[in-house]
Amino acid sequence: MSPQLKDVEKAGLRSLRRKRNPGDIKPEDFFNDTEVLRKEFARLVNAPDPKRIVVVPSVSYGMANVARNLGIGRGQNIVIAAEQFPSNYYPWQRVCEETGAQIKAVAPPDVLAGRGKTWNTRILEAIDSNTKAVALGNVHWVDGTLFDLLAIRKRTREVGALLIIDGTQSVGALPFDVQSIQPDALVCAGYKWLLGPYSIGLAYYGEYFDNGTPIEESWMNRAGSENFSRLSQYNGDYQPGALRYEMGEHSNFMLVPMLQKSILQLNRWGVANIQEYCGHITHEAVNLLREKGFWIEDEDARSKHLFGIRLQGRDAEKIKALLQKNNIFVSFRGDAIRVAPNVYNTDKDLKKLATLLSR
Template sequence: MLKCQKDKFSLDSSVTYLNCAYMSPLLKSVEQIGIEAIQKKQKPWNIAPSDFFTGVNNLKKSFSELINASNTESIALIPSVSYGIATVAKNIPLKKGEKVVVLDEQFPSNYYSWKRLTDNSDAELVVIKRPKSTSIGEDWNAAIINAIDSSVKVVSMAHVHWADGTLFKLEEISALCKKVGALLIIDGTQSVGALPFDVQKIKPDALICAGYKWLLGPYSQGVAYYGEYFNNGKPIEENWINRFESEDFTGLVNYNDNYQAGAFRYSVGEHSNFILVPMLNEAFTNILNWGVDNIQSYCKNLIAESIDELTSAGYRLEHSEFRSNHLFGIRLNDASRMEQLKTKIQNQNISVSYRGDAIRLSPNVYNDSTDIEKLKNCLLTN
């Protein structure tokens, strides 16, 4: 059983941080790797041509293991979710009458590219609205399933909704996408690293992840998985390192029309980043050592008792079958109390987020029962 890992983070004891969905703190070891990497840049003569590839290959290998990808050739390094989604959209031709399905209020980086693509193609952007019911997760999943037919060419969504942690049944959705010939594109930013994601089971056509939340890495360093559909696509930019035989620096003046194998072509320029890449890889090493299953179980055990108490007190939470344990929304029956609760939570120096009508709680392995108890007391006391 995984124990609390608070000692591995440089957290301020005066702050109760329950907000990993906003941004994770850095592990001490990730911070140290970053410092060492900055210092290495002070002596550039010690950076060899092979270093442009070694760190990247290590990171791709770690991410492949994290998502159970069969090889590293399907992995690309990206600076942001918007970059990864734009790469996908660039390689999907649409025509009038075809549809792209997205979710209501999904993160903007996984919306704007689809809006532009459908506008330019005279195709239809279908937004599956959040149900106004007491069974949001169940009804929302059903609405997605009902919307996928032969006219749908893309379904682009998250594993869990960023605003309230609603959990989507991706294996079922993926199977239907395969049946009708639609591509399934997943924004894994709010799940991968804390909730198990297996590309062999879910079979997404692309999985796009920012690295600074549940992957515990630095800002502006992300990773993406691209399936077979994208093996021969066109990247957003044409940078030298993504071309075939770019390892041979003496031959770079001999321009090459061929790309490196697989998804390598989609990596952002200067993706060898000698500071951010080793930092993210160190974060991956810790996550793999803990085990993503264990991280999710840790969060589940951490919140179980408090969730029962909150629901008994009249707060509304999604049913456990349709709710993640690392990220979830707490809704009030009396919305007029929200401002009062915000003040109480702020006065106790507790960091959470507010998304729509939900208090968004997102604990991780650095939290313990004392942290949860502190927030619960704010919610349960007058």
């Protein structure tokens, strides 16, 4: 999880106090804040229509809507990257068990040299005429390996497959352009690189899902729900665009203002600037670690805000104890240390990490 911005914390406290007097919450307030949130997120990912963006509580929720409306059958397959995050695996496992379809988990090569490039090639080769969807992150959550979404999107169009993206590990720190990549769905948790609170996220759904069935039937997702005096006059039509997929109680009067505030700040900073900054503060440390025999993916095959340091046989438990003793917080994933710097870090932080590992 990311640290919490002070402005985000203040927004949460203001919202908490607001509930003291529910008479101050007007009917239009159930919709206004989420409209602003959609517009800010649309700006962040360059999505032309905010109505295609919905509030979700988690990636698993957003992916469940995709899975329910995938329309996959026996003999078809879903291509994923090996060992990607479980929320972008379990929905496809369930669908395949129910339909007789198949998951094709594409593993990276055993050889480290050119690993990222070869992994991308393997994914492209795995997509065939029976592929219904490719479900990936923009980067791999373990070591930041970049997936070439433009090339993958081109290949999915050739075979008529969908492109489903879990943006949790990248959106907010690595530029993502909906109009360029044209994903069929993009789902992001809010608590990582969006610098927001836990239990809220955002999802973009493309035209393929316009006439689908949501996993829940919320009154707010029906046409005309803004008119509280007519709610008992049930309406069979949904709100326009992708809004049928929005979670119940999406107004969330505490979490929505917090996430709105954090994304507003990201838009002020500029995501490209964040990625450039992460590259700046990690450059010297990465070079030092390579000199000491650690392996880190080539710069053009990984993100700068999330990368893995392969231990090459070193004692992971000993290293973990050393880093914790020196107040350095990283993740251990398999035989790699996952490093995730952002704007709250400096080059001194990374140099301290590299110096300790070099011992």
